[in-house]
Amino acid sequence: MRKIYLLVLALALFFSSCEKDDICDANTATTPRLVIQFYDFANPSVLKNVTNLKVVGAGMTDGIIFNPTAADESKYLANGSKISIPLKTNDVTTSYTFTLNSGNSNPALVNVDDIKFDYTKNDIFVSRACGFKTIFTLNPTNPYTHTIAADKWIKYISVEKSNIENENETHIKIFF
Amino acid sequence: MKHTLKYFFSFCLVLSISLAKAQETSPKGELTNQPTPKTDGVIPENTEPFKKVDLIAKKKDSIAPTPVKTDRYGVRVGVDLYKLTRALYDKDYKGVEFVADYRLTKKYFLAAELGNENKTTDDTRLNSTTKGSYLKAGFDYNAYQNWLNMENIISVGLRYGFSTFSQQLNSYKIYNANPYFGEVPSIPSGQKFNGLTASWIEVVAGVKAKVFDNVFVGFSVQLKRLVSNKQPDNFENLYIPGFNRTYNGDFGVGFNYTVTYFVPIYKKKITPKKVEKKK
Numbered sequence: 001m002r003k004i005y006l007l008v009l010a011l012a013l014f015f016s017s018c019e020k021d022d023i024c025d026a027n028t029a030t031t032p033r034l035v036i037q038f039y040d041f042a043n044p045s046v047l048k049n050v051t052n053l054k055v056v057g058a059g060m061t062d063g064i065i066f067n068p069t070a071a072d073e074s075k076y077l078a079n080g081s082k083i084s085i086p087l088k089t090n091d092v093t094t095s096y097t098f099t100l101n102s103g104n105s106n107p108a109l110v111n112v113d114d115i116k117f118d119y120t121k122n123d124i125f126v127s128r129a130c131g132f133k134t135i136f137t138l139n140p141t142n143p144y145t146h147t148i149a150a151d152k153w154i155k156y157i158s159v160e161k162s163n164i165e166n167e168n169e170t171h172i173k174i175f176f
Numbered sequence: 177m178k179h180t181l182k183y184f185f186s187f188c189l190v191l192s193i194s195l196a197k198a199q200e201t202s203p204k205g206e207l208t209n210q211p212t213p214k215t216d217g218v219i220p221e222n223t224e225p226f227k228k229v230d231l232i233a234k235k236k237d238s239i240a241p242t243p244v245k246t247d248r249y250g251v252r253v254g255v256d257l258y259k260l261t262r263a264l265y266d267k268d269y270k271g272v273e274f275v276a277d278y279r280l281t282k283k284y285f286l287a288a289e290l291g292n293e294n295k296t297t298d299d300t301r302l303n304s305t306t307k308g309s310y311l312k313a314g315f316d317y318n319a320y321q322n323w324l325n326m327e328n329i330i331s332v333g334l335r336y337g338f339s340t341f342s343q344q345l346n347s348y349k350i351y352n353a354n355p356y357f358g359e360v361p362s363i364p365s366g367q368k369f370n371g372l373t374a375s376w377i378e379v380v381a382g383v384k385a386k387v388f389d390n391v392f393v394g395f396s397v398q399l400k401r402l403v404s405n406k407q408p409d410n411f412e413n414l415y416i417p418g419f420n421r422t423y424n425g426d427f428g429v430g431f432n433y434t435v436t437y438f439v440p441i442y443k444k445k446i447t448p449k450k451v452e453k454k455k
Contacts, residue, residue, distance in 0.1 A: 022299055030351040055359060064356055084356045090363075123350065123363070124411045127424075130351040131301025 006045075024130035031133045032167045033084035034117065041155040041175040047081040048176065054078075054102035055085055058095035058116075063102075073103055084167060089134040093118050100153045100176075111156045112145035119164070140164040184278070217244070223272045246443040247325065249279045252392065254436025259291065268296040271417075275434050277316060285316040287333060287380075287434075293417035301349040301364070302414065308341020308372075310418030316380065327382040327438075329394070337400070338375045344368045346413055371406035373417045376402045390438040398430035 023028070040048040054076050055104075064085055065078035087094045095116040101109040118139040123132045129163045138144070143159045146152070158176040164171050263270050266391035273291035280286050291314040296305045314335035320328055347362045382396025400419055405426075407413055415421055419428045 024351055026353070028351075029355055032375045033354055040385045061355070073185075084354075086352065088357050089350045089352060094357075123348070123410075125412060126351060128299055128302060128412065128414055130350065131349045134350050134352075170273075 023128045024127070028126060028130050029133070029166055030126060030130055031086075032135065032164050033086045034081065034136075034164055034172060035084050035167055035170050036172045036174055037170045038081045038083075039173055039175045044175060049081050050078060050083075050100060050104045050176075052077045052079065052100070052104065053083070054099040055083065056097050056099070057095070077102060082170070087117060087119065087121075087136055087164070089121065092120060093094060098154065111151060111153040113152050115154075115157070116145040118142055118144070118148070136164040138164070144172075180186045186372060190359035191388050197437060209221040238365075245324070248438075248440045248443055248444055250278075250439045250441040251440045252277050252436045254287075254392070254434050256291070256432040256434050258431060258433040259293070260274060260397075266297060267411070270294040273432060275436060277402070277436075279307070280315075283318050284312075285318065285329075285331070285333075286319050287335070288337070289314045289418075290315040292447075293416055295415050295417075296346070297415050297421070301345060301351065303348070304411075304414055305344045305346060306341055306415040306417060307344075308339055308411075309339075310335040310339035310416075312418060314378075314380075315361060316382070327392075329382070329392075329427040331380070331382050331396075333380040333382070335378045335398070336375070337378060337418050338373070340371075341417050342370045342375050343372060343408060343411065343413065343415075367411075367431055369411060372403075372406050372408060372413060374402060374405045374413060374419060375398045376416075376419050376426075378428075378430070383438070386438075390440070392436045392454070393434070395431070395433045395435065398432075400428035411413070 038050050040046045055061045057155070064083075065075050066078040066083065067075045069075075080111060085096060089155050093116055095114065096115045098115060100113075102112045104110050118138070119136040121134050122137050125131075127131050138159060142161060144157055146154065146157055154174055154176050157161055158173040158175070159171070160173055161169055161171045253274070253276045256275060256361070259271040259273045261317035271291065273289055275287070275288040275289050277285040290310070292309045294307045296303065312335040314333055316331040316333035318329045318331050320330040323330060345365045345367045347364045350360055352360070378398045378400040380396050380398045382394055384392045384394030387393050396435070402422075402449045403418070405413055405422075406414070413422055416428075418430075420430050422428060
């Protein structure tokens, strides 16, 4: 008899200490971003770093934050050879302006290119805590529209992966 | 829901302690060790030759027979009040559960629960409605040693549960770790997933007390583990009727508070165990 009381007691204690499990783990693969790598146009197999690249979504005032730790304007500036940008989950097109040498005192060096991405999207169930995620498939015939400004810095855009399902691979290569 | 569950567990805890204390006053076995009154109703074999007896005269000097302790056997049917009353304060829940058990032997009961639930689960990122019915069947073992004509039960048991249900995804949110374009509000869906099934095994610990005549009041806690679970495409069974909320992994918990009525069918005499005499 004593054993049963102990069992009930143990069960009661066990369940009173239950933890909330409805917080989405940061390591869970959720909605992926578009991963872009930059290459040298003259030497297409070599990665090339961009200088002070600022990427702003159409209709947005602030750019995408590439350096969360940096202060002021420089947190929007990318200087590597690889960037990840989000696509709209409630739309089938996302437009960005890519500004090279952003904030440079010499206006002749500041170069703005517009790229519009067209895609279809699919909502995939992840878990109770995370809800759904969106994966994208770039339009097979017209994955992007590169608006040619007076002086374009992007020479060529190549789609490496049209299925954007995770961030472990490069989806777009930009040559300049 | 979470708080209600917490409250009930705390309540169980308090109850279990008070029971333990009540039991403390009479050390187990004391009663059984007492000399058993002679309950042998069988007439000893006659070794002497037959002789005529004056029946009326014989009746006069015979001693009144000792009352025989009997166990009542029958079916107990009832309803889970917890599920029934929950609809009063939880607008997202409608449910009913009928419970029944049949006394098989002195200690073992065949037990079954039949229920129907309609529950809307509102999580931060998902809102879904589950509707369906379930059947649980198994046995209970009464571990309580009753005194005299008491019929209380402290039981542990096993059940196999089976549920058939449908789920409807009402609305959902997209998880976006990089909400550059702002958080997208939840998207209405209305997608329905029919023909879902699940089965599970559960361990039940329960108490039933006779409050008056043939009416019993009891509660039980259940620990469940899924055996099979037919999941919908691109969604998950977040709630299974009878199994309750699903967690990561296959475990679940349950609680019920029952009021049952005992329908006696037959009685069985308790044959006292033979106590070996010390030499």
